[in-house]
Amino acid sequence: MGDPPPYLQxxxxxxxxxKTVALENISLDVQAGEFxxxxxxxxxxxxxxxxxIAGLEEPTSGRIVQxxxxxxxxxxxxxxxxxxxxxxxxxxxxxxxxNIAYGLKNQKLPKAQIAARVQExxxxxxxxGLDRRYPxxxxxxxxxxxxxARALALSPGLLLLDEPLSALDARVRANxxxxxxxxxxxxxxxxxxVSHDQEEALTMADRIVVMDHGRIVQIGAPLxxxxxxxxxxxxxxxxxxxxLPGLVSGEGVGVFRTGPFALRVQGWQNHLPPGSEVxxxxxxxxxxxxxxxxxxxxxxxxxxxxxxFMGPHYRLLLHYRRHNDEQQPxxxxxxxxxxxxxxxxxxxxxxxxxxxxxxALRVFRLPPGAAS
Amino acid sequence: MTMRTAEERTLLxxxxxxxxxVTAEEWLRRLLLLLVVGFLLVGxxxxxxxxxxxxxxxxxxxxxxxENYVRYFSSPGLVSSFVNSLTIATATTLLAVGLAFGYAWxxxxxxxxxxxxxxxxxxxxxxxxxxxxxxxxxxxxxxKGLVTTGFFGFFERTLGLPLAYNIxxxxxxxxxxxxxxxxxxQAFLILMVAASLADARLYEASMALKASPLRTFWxxxxxxxxxxxxxxxxxxxxxxxxxxxxxKVVGGNFNVLATDIYKQVIGxxxxxxxxxxxxxxxxxxxxxxxxxxxxxxxQMAVLTSRSVPLRPRPHRLIDTIALVYCSLIAAAILIVxxxxxYASFVDVWPYRLGLTLRxxxxxxxxxxxxxxxxxxxxxxxxxxxxxxxxxxxxxxxxEKSRTWPPLRHFAYxxxxxxxxxxxxxxxxxYIFFFNPKSWTIAGFAIPNPFAxxxxxxxxxxxxNIVHFYTVSFMTATTALKQIDSEFESVSASMRVPFYRTFAxxxxxxSLPAVAEIAMYLFVNSMVTVSxxxxxxxxxxxxxxxxxxxxxxxxxxxxxxxxxxxxxxACLIARLxxxxxxxxxxRRTQAWRLP
Numbered sequence: 001m002g003d004p005p006p007y008l009q010x011x012x013x014x015x016x017x018x019k020t021v022a023l024e025n026i027s028l029d030v031q032a033g034e035f036x037x038x039x040x041x042x043x044x045x046x047x048x049x050x051x052x053i054a055g056l057e058e059p060t061s062g063r064i065v066q067x068x069x070x071x072x073x074x075x076x077x078x079x080x081x082x083x084x085x086x087x088x089x090x091x092x093x094x095x096x097x098x099n100i101a102y103g104l105k106n107q108k109l110p111k112a113q114i115a116a117r118v119q120e121x122x123x124x125x126x127x128x129g130l131d132r133r134y135p136x137x138x139x140x141x142x143x144x145x146x147x148x149a150r151a152l153a154l155s156p157g158l159l160l161l162d163e164p165l166s167a168l169d170a171r172v173r174a175n176x177x178x179x180x181x182x183x184x185x186x187x188x189x190x191x192x193x194v195s196h197d198q199e200e201a202l203t204m205a206d207r208i209v210v211m212d213h214g215r216i217v218q219i220g221a222p223l224x225x226x227x228x229x230x231x232x233x234x235x236x237x238x239x240x241x242x243x244l245p246g247l248v249s250g251e252g253v254g255v256f257r258t259g260p261f262a263l264r265v266q267g268w269q270n271h272l273p274p275g276s277e278v279x280x281x282x283x284x285x286x287x288x289x290x291x292x293x294x295x296x297x298x299x300x301x302x303x304x305x306x307x308x309f310m311g312p313h314y315r316l317l318l319h320y321r322r323h324n325d326e327q328q329p330x331x332x333x334x335x336x337x338x339x340x341x342x343x344x345x346x347x348x349x350x351x352x353x354x355x356x357x358x359x360a361l362r363v364f365r366l367p368p369g370a371a372s
Numbered sequence: 373m374t375m376r377t378a379e380e381r382t383l384l385x386x387x388x389x390x391x392x393x394v395t396a397e398e399w400l401r402r403l404l405l406l407l408v409v410g411f412l413l414v415g416x417x418x419x420x421x422x423x424x425x426x427x428x429x430x431x432x433x434x435x436x437x438x439e440n441y442v443r444y445f446s447s448p449g450l451v452s453s454f455v456n457s458l459t460i461a462t463a464t465t466l467l468a469v470g471l472a473f474g475y476a477w478x479x480x481x482x483x484x485x486x487x488x489x490x491x492x493x494x495x496x497x498x499x500x501x502x503x504x505x506x507x508x509x510x511x512x513x514x515x516k517g518l519v520t521t522g523f524f525g526f527f528e529r530t531l532g533l534p535l536a537y538n539i540x541x542x543x544x545x546x547x548x549x550x551x552x553x554x555x556x557x558q559a560f561l562i563l564m565v566a567a568s569l570a571d572a573r574l575y576e577a578s579m580a581l582k583a584s585p586l587r588t589f590w591x592x593x594x595x596x597x598x599x600x601x602x603x604x605x606x607x608x609x610x611x612x613x614x615x616x617x618x619x620k621v622v623g624g625n626f627n628v629l630a631t632d633i634y635k636q637v638i639g640x641x642x643x644x645x646x647x648x649x650x651x652x653x654x655x656x657x658x659x660x661x662x663x664x665x666x667x668x669x670x671q672m673a674v675l676t677s678r679s680v681p682l683r684p685r686p687h688r689l690i691d692t693i694a695l696v697y698c699s700l701i702a703a704a705i706l707i708v709x710x711x712x713x714y715a716s717f718v719d720v721w722p723y724r725l726g727l728t729l730r731x732x733x734x735x736x737x738x739x740x741x742x743x744x745x746x747x748x749x750x751x752x753x754x755x756x757x758x759x760x761x762x763x764x765x766x767x768x769x770x771e772k773s774r775t776w777p778p779l780r781h782f783a784y785x786x787x788x789x790x791x792x793x794x795x796x797x798x799x800x801x802y803i804f805f806f807n808p809k810s811w812t813i814a815g816f817a818i819p820n821p822f823a824x825x826x827x828x829x830x831x832x833x834x835x836n837i838v839h840f841y842t843v844s845f846m847t848a849t850t851a852l853k854q855i856d857s858e859f860e861s862v863s864a865s866m867r868v869p870f871y872r873t874f875a876x877x878x879x880x881x882s883l884p885a886v887a888e889i890a891m892y893l894f895v896n897s898m899v900t901v902s903x904x905x906x907x908x909x910x911x912x913x914x915x916x917x918x919x920x921x922x923x924x925x926x927x928x929x930x931x932x933x934x935x936x937x938x939x940x941a942c943l944i945a946r947l948x949x950x951x952x953x954x955x956x957x958r959r960t961q962a963w964r965l966p
Contacts (some may be wrong), residue, residue: 056861058390075392076864083865089858091877093960103866154866 007032008053008158011064012051015048015214022048023059024214033188035181037201039159040211041237046194047162049211050236052161053192055079066318067157074270081158086166088143090150096122097131100150107154121149124183129271148180152187159184161193165200175205192319198238202226210234210360232279232364241281242332245322250274256363259322260301266358272365279364284315284335289344298358304350313337316371318352354355383518393868397869401775408766409779412786414822415838416793419805423797426647426804433812453627454652460544460628461613461656462750463768464551467783468608469601471552472559476695480567483686485695493702494560496709497553499942501730501899503919504619504935505927506550511715513541513549514622516722518711542624553708555611556701559604566600570682599667600775610657614794616902617916620922630655630902637803637906645683647804650797656896661792665840709939716932730934739921739930740913748915751829751904752897752941755836757842759893760886762837766872767848772860795902798835803906806831827909835907836897844889867932883956891949895942 006029015023023045030036038046051057052062055076064072090099097118104114121194122128125145135143144164153161161180165173169297181204184191201208202222210218210225210233218230229235232243246256246263254268256278263280272278293301302318314336319329334354336344344352392398430436468599475494479487497505512518522528522536539545574596578588594601616630623631629649721725727893734741766787770780775959793801806826825831829856855878863873879886901916915938922931 054861054865055392056864060389072390072854074392075395075397075398076861077397077867077869078393079865081865083862085858085862089854089856089862091859093877093880102863103868106866106868106872151865156865171849280872294623 001271004032006030007034007067008192009063009065010053011063011065012048013049013052013064014060015045015052015057016060020220022054022214026062026216028209028216028219030190030192032190035184035191035193035204035206036094037205037208038192038194038211039198039201039205039208039238040196040217044211045214046196046211049287050160050162050192050194053158054081078251080156081160082154082156084144084147084151084162084164086163088135088140088147088167090146092135094134095131096135096138096146098135099135099146100131100153102150103154104184117153121153125149126150126179137159139172140168141176144168144176145179148183152189157190159189159191161191163194163196165195166197173200180204202238208326210237213238229362231280235281235362235364240284240333242284242287244280244282244330244332246278246280248272248278254358256280258300259320259326261320263298263300263356263361264358264359270316270362270363270365273302274310277366279366281362281364282332282356282360284333286357287332287334288355289316289334289336289340290355291343293351293353298356298361300332300354300356302352302354304346304348304352305331306345306348309334314341314346316346316352318354321357386908388771396443397871398775401773401870404765405769405773405775405779405783407940408762408769409786410785411762412766412790412841416786416790416841419798419801420793421780422804422811423650423801427651429644431642433643435547440610440644441652441733444645444648444652449627449630450649453629453632453900456544456627457613457629457653460547460551460619461609463548464555464612465605465608467548467552468555468559468612469563469604471600471701472556472563472604473597475556475698476560476563476567478698480564480570481682482691482694483684484691484698486698490702491564493705495557496705498557499946500709500712500939501898501901501916501919501935502615502617503621503916503923503931504706504712504899504939505553506546506618507715507919507923507932507935508712509541509546509550509553509622510928511711511721511932512708513539513546517541518722521722522956526723541622543622543626546622546624547619547626547628550622551612551615551713553705554615554618556705558607558611561599562604562607563597566597570596572680572682572900575682590915602664602667606660609660610794613656614653614796614902616796616905617920618622620920630794630796633800634905637800643800643803646800650800653794654792654797658792661789664761665788680732700766700943702731712932712939715929716936718929721929731929732937733785734918734930734934737922737927738925738932739927739934740915744913744918745915745934747829747912748898748938749941751832751914752894752945753838754829754833755840756890756894757896758833759837759840760890763841763889764848764879764882764886767845767852768878771849771852772857772878773870787845788842790838793839795835795839795900795904796906798839799903799906802831802835802903818949827912829912831907832912832914833897835903836893836900839900839903840893840896844892847885847889847892848882851882855881880960884953887949887956891945894945896951898938898942898945 008028008030009280010028011021012028013022026049037048040046048057052059055071055074055078059072062072063070066080091102095104097115099247100118100121101114104117109117118131119128122131125148127142127145127149130138130142135146144167147164164180165176168176178199190304193204202225205222207219207221208225209216212233218225218234220228225234225238229238229241232241235241236243244258244263246258249255249257251262252264253271254265256265258261258280265280290299293299300320302320305317305319308315308317316334316336317331318334319331321329332354346352427440428435428437430439472494475490478484479491510517513520519526520536520538520541522534526535527533527535541549570593574592577589578592583591614630615632619626619628619631629652633646633649633653635947636642636649652905715721716731717727717729718724719728719730740747766783769775770784770787773780806820806822808820808821809823812818825834859877860870863870863877899916899919904914905917905920908917915934917933919931919938922928922934
């Protein structure tokens with residue numbers, strides 16, 4: 001028995017504006033009921049892709065199949081989706097109820113049925129009793145809930161969310177994250193959300209599509225993306241990452257050198273000739289401060305540059321030199337739990353041994369032609 | 373894998389675009405766009421073709437190349453008109469922009485009292501035909517004027533002082549004074565906007581850096597108002613260069629291009645020379661238009677959403693100077709318009725100063741009298757109604773649809789160029805385009821499908837809408853730009869047709885702009901004379917044209933009376949507009965206030 005066919009299929013989507021390429025060869029399957037994130041920095045093409053999925057923009061070439069139907073050439077008004085924008089795009093001259101009922105009224109449904117559906121949607125987004133208000137009389141978070149209710153009013157098969165939380169305060173944003181996810185799970189609607197906020201993507205998505213310069217860089221579940229970033233770009237964009245320039249050592253498989261220090265990387269299979277340049281990567285929370293330099297493996301001897309108090313933890317900026325006369329030492333960041341600081345001398349200039357566990361280190365090959 | 377440059381990758385990618393299915397709704401949008409483009413083609417672009425063709429032909433219609441222009445420039449009398457027009461326009465622009473800059477600055481940046489009143493007075497000349505301003509000058513500075521005769525000899529008799537003063541109104545003095553009154557409010561409106569758009573943070577930064585007020589003025593104030601200044605210069609130059617009304621009344625023997633066209637066409641029936649002079653009238657305003665467009669394109673958002681509005685601080689000396697300055701200008705405006713109103717009630721100026729209404733009985737003077745006034749009211753009403761409809765639909769389809777991008781850009785271009793067409797040019801071009809029963813193109817006679825319009829109310833309305841299209845269009849576009857561009861997307865996602873969203877959302881949100889455009893079109897159609905003077909028919913006389921004829925016939929008091937009637941209609945229109953907008957704001961307060 002095969003898998004059910006994907007709900008939405010994007011096949012080789014290209015988009016160019018004049019000479020600039022906005023999207024290059026995007027192919028992607030979205031399963032029914034999935035919550036998919038399009039994540040990337042501004043200008044990476046994620047919003048353009050969402051608009052193409054909605055039919056608000058035409059691709060230069062490619063094919064889109066939704067629920068078994070080729071919708072590539074259909075304008076937005078003939079597709080099946082609901083959409084929420086960062087600006088809310090609520091009609092200011094209509095009440096909350098009229099905003100939600102806007103699409104329903106056009107379907108020529110009986111009045112009582114529309115009213116019942118509006119009430120149901122208001123309950124769904126937790127805005128009972130606000131139906132007579134105008135959008136300007138609501139808070140940003142409430143307005144975005146109305147926009148969500150309006151997008152869901154026609155029970156679309158696909159919910160598109162274009163940075164819906166970016167205009168909101170941090171606290172409201174955190175609350176709405178959980179609510180949107182819960183709502184999406186409950187309704188089982190397939191959802192695609194555009195975001196530049198990696199934290200949002202990690203907490204809400206079933207799967208994340210990381211995009212850069214109009215191309216898909218990696219597709220995967222949040223944990224997979226975080227733990228096994230495909231490229232240095234993904235590693236750096238999703239979460240924080242320290243990058244240490246290194247060389248393949250001849251001391252054995254999976255051993256690398258960065259300056260005077262030897263680092264063993266667990267699970268490294270690739271056989272590169274000794275002396276090849278690579279980029280070693282490790283997340284700040286995976287580094288450990290040693291009490292004293294024991295001379296054991298995978299330890300870097302560093303010097304403290306600065307210490308910042310972040311609330312739950314301290315952020316240590318450390319550096320080490322690969323040669324004694326190196327002009328720009330290698331920097332690394334370590335997150336140290338607050339209670340752990342009392343055991344260490346962390347004054348600026350102090351020498352600190354840092355342990356980089358073999359199972360936390362990742363290796364990226366340098367692209368050909370790139371100088372270290 | 374080999375690395376390719378971005379350029380190479382671009383070349384390898386597919387071209388073109390996926391063509392969406394054309395729905396019934398899309399056809400409707402296309403139809404609307406075609407209608408707008410069709411209107412602008414017939415109203416703006418096509419009439420210019422026979423105008424240019426005539427200027428290159430002899431009176432029998434044979435092509436003669438630039439011969440007419442050569443003949444024009446070898447006739448010293450005509451060349452001097454060209455130079456005169458340039459002189460008038462330059463002098464007026466310098467004076468009007470300079471004076472309006474100070475006036476706008478005083479209102480926007482000082483704490484003097486009476487700002488609202490000064491603002492209202494500055495705008496007053498907008499509600500009067502330029503002819504009326506010239507007539508006011510005649511009553512003050514003309515041969516029997518109040519000032520010229522020293523208050524009818526009052527000073528001489530009572531005080532024994534020879535306080536009579538003759539400024540030699542007829543000629544360049546009168547024209548510049550009249551154009552100044554005419555252009556001042558236009559420059560003031562533009563500069564007022566520019567002066568109000570100041571970011572307080574820049575001034576605070578300048579103060580924190582201990583820059584002197586003079587340096588702050590050069591480094592912050594002037595650059596901030598740069599684009600407003602360029603616009604004001606463009607508008608004033610164009611108005612003064614092409615105006616017909618003022619030189620007609622106070623020009624005397626001082627000829628300008630606008631009066632030359634009138635004399636050639638109306639006086640000598642020399643249409644070829646009329647067309648040639650029209651093109652010459654068009655050239656400098658066309659150049660000014662291009663310069664202005666280039667300047668405005670370079671204007672980035674002077675005011676960002678994070679700007680902090682500048683609040684003027686009281687300063688006794690500066691506020692006093694500003695108050696005196698504005699009072700002098702306001703008094704000058706009030707005196708001129710007051711002179712028109714007063715003269716319209718005076719029995720026989722300056723001999724019998726008793727008040728009478730007899731000048732309002734137009735039965736014994738030419739021009740068409742009350743019927744002309746009624747015609748003007750109807751014409752202005754139609755211009756406002758049909759004008760706002762076509763302008764708003766045009767701006768909507770250009771701004772809010774994605775239909776046929778090249779055609780939309782073309783429609784935008786046509787919408788913008790009409791501002792560069794002087795009224796006289798529109799009038800003459802319309803004669804050539806609409807009057808013939810058939811057009812001769814390359815030897816073939818093609819029946820003119822629009823000939824039925826000639827001599828009707830429709831052609832007057834069309835001329836007015838086209839004449840005042842650009843400013844109305846920009847008002848509509850600005851209003852539409854303020855409406856979230858995603859409304860159309862959201863509506864499409866809910867499968868609501870665009871015309872429903874237009875009727876329920878876009879139009880209600882734009883009603884204040886719609887009212888403003890309607891008022892603007894009404895007032896300008898009431899006061900304009902330049903386009904319609906060539907197009908009205910004896911059965912369909914107009915109030916503003918009547919002023920010209922009454923003044924020509926020496927019935928100046930009747931001309932003043934007609935001017936007062938026009939001013940009254942415009943002020944009432946303005947009042948209606950104010951009440952309507954007030955009501956709109958009250959009704960819509962619920963969804964504006966948080």
